[in-house]
Amino acid sequence: MTATKAITILRITTALFMLAHGLARLFVPDGVSGFGSFLGSQGFPFSLALAWLLTILELAGAALLISGYAVRAAAAFYIAELFAGILLVHGENGWFVVGITNGGMEYSVLLIVCFLLVFMTCKKPKAA
Secondary structure: OOHHHHHHHHHHHHHHHHHHHHHHHHHOOOHHHHHHHHHHHOOOOOHHHHHHHHHHHHHHHHHHHHHOOOHHHHHHHHHHHHHHHHHHHHHHHOOOOOOOOOOOOHHHHHHHHHHHHHHHHOOOOOOO
16 A cells, blocks of 8 residues: 555545544534533633534535545644644543543544644645
8 A cells, every 4th residue: 555545544534533523513412502612611702603613614624634625724623623622621631531531632632643644745735
């Protein structure tokens, strides 16, 4: 397998993970509104609108990554979103997602590394 094929598999797989994240928020009871309430409790203004925006961007970013368009922008968005999740939630729960601690940051860090690899290996758009 070539490195290009391997990165393509990584790009699509990580996109599917984030697609599932956005879809779950849409379809579970109080998903987007619960996320908005959480953002409001963290001091974010327009928290419900922000929750909807982030959910839509998660879905759109996944579609972009899967299709191969605007890959760097989508990867950068996910890196920023996952880093914010570490700062707001997962960091205080320690490293492990399950086991020694619960809800930690290890999964987010792994996804950030994956998106960094996708970002760094994607061809930069050519200037017009």
